[in-house]
Amino acid sequence: MMETESPALAHRTDLIDLASFDGRRTAELCSDYLEKCGLETAIFDEGSLQTFVFFTKPAANVKVQVQEKDYDQAVTRLIEFEKEHPKLVPFIYSCPECGSFAVEYPQFSRKFFSFLLIEWMSSLGAFPKRCYCRKCHSTWPRGHRTEINPLHLERHPDMFVPPPA
Incomplete structure (x- = not known):
């Protein structure tokens, strides 16, 4: 793999997040698959951020990143990867509403520190933590699917457009 050996918090700003995974091993398998298809990838693990900043048990914490120009092809390849590896489907997050792989957990912004107070209140039980789709x-x-997202079985054009950063 090309960039998976970088430090865990070295989020590549020249790439965009393609998908979120519960485990590094599944993300590495997906990354290897995408690289065999000719796509540049990187893996970013935000588990420490979730544990020590958001005070939550890591989930959807390992991100596979790709170049923005390759996003459409990467989504197509990731759907193929799901179909070829159905036992790994529970470890790959996708939105039940629009099918996008652009999922974050917990649902709070990583861009502003003011949202940390809200996250900490959530950790104390003020309101539940949820998965968040950056697309829709x-x-x-948070829960695991056991089957391929039905939206992945048909081509939905919007799913292939990169989400906002």
Whole structure:
């Protein structure tokens, strides 16, 4: 793999997040698959951020990143990867509303420190932590799918457009 040996918090700003995974091993398998398809990838693990800043058990914490120009092809390849490896589907997050792989957990912004107070209140039980889709902005309780997202079985054009950063 090209960039997976970089420090865990070295988020590549020249690449965009393609998908979120629960485990590094699944992310590495996906990254290897994408690289065999000719796409540059990097892996970013925000587990420490989730643990020590958001005070939450890491989930959807390992991100596979790709170049923005390759996003459409990477989504296509990731859907192929899901179909070829159905046992790994529970470890790959996708939005139940729009099918996007652009999922974050917990649903709080990573851009501003003011949201940390809200996150800390959530950790104390003020309100539940949820998954968040950067594409359609829907939220849902964290849970694992056991089947391929039905939206991945048909081509939905919007799913292949990169989400906002």
